[in-house]
Amino acid sequence: MSRPTARRRVRVGDLVLGVAVVLVVLFGAGVLAEPLANRRDADARVALLEEQRAALAAENARLEQRVEDLEDPLTIELLAREQQGLVRRGEVPYVLVPPETDRPLIAEPPLPVAEEPPGPLDRLLAAIRRLVAP
DSSP states (O other): OHHHHHHHHHHHHHHHHHHHHHHHHHHHHHHHHHHHHHHHHHHHHHHHHHHHHHHHHHHHHHHHHHHHHHTSHHHHHHHHHHHHOOOOTTOOOOOOOOOGGGSOOOOOOOOOOOOOOOOHHHHHHHHHHHHHOO
């Protein structure tokens, strides 16, 4: 009869060991859950910052090219002619005026709409407002 008892002890021991392993795994998962979530959030933040860095680098390159362009005397002259109407001595300035058909026509103001006489509900609300108003 001692033999079945030994089997039960082994099974109970295995059961205790199995429960202990499950508890350790659950505890480990609970302990690691927050750091793993923080890592995932940090990775997403790093990816977003990398995208922003790339966009800023492209904008910096564009602005540096603009600075180089603005140091060129021909570019400065071209911009002054286009934007400020600069002319050299001896040149005749002229302005193009769009034809009359391109200008928007001013419509006549709309006719005033005749107001309808106040209904009974409007008169009642007006009377209440007069009583409440200081």
